[in-house]
C-alpha cells in the first residue's frame with residue numbers, strides 16, 4: 001500500500017499533496033504549476049490546469065484506494081458532527 005502525506009478535504013477532495021492520477025501537485029485544493037521551465041513546453045497537468053480546483057475522483061482507476069480515503073473522511077466528519 002502506498003503511503004503519502006496527502007491531505008484530503010470534504011468528499012475526499014485532495015487539498016494538499018500530490019495527485020498521483022494526474023501527476024500534479026495540489027495546494028489549498030488547487031492544482032499548481034509543475035515548475036518546469038516554460039522552454040520545456042511540457043504538457044503537465046499542473047501547467048495546463050493551474051489554479052483549477054481539484055475534484056473528487058470517482059469511477060477512475062485506483063478507486064479502491066480513493067474510496068477508502070473518502071470513507072475515512074466521511075466517518076471523521078460524521079464523528080465531528082455527532083459532538
Ligand SMILES: [Zn+2]
Nearest residue numbers: 034036042044
Ligand atoms: Zn511540467
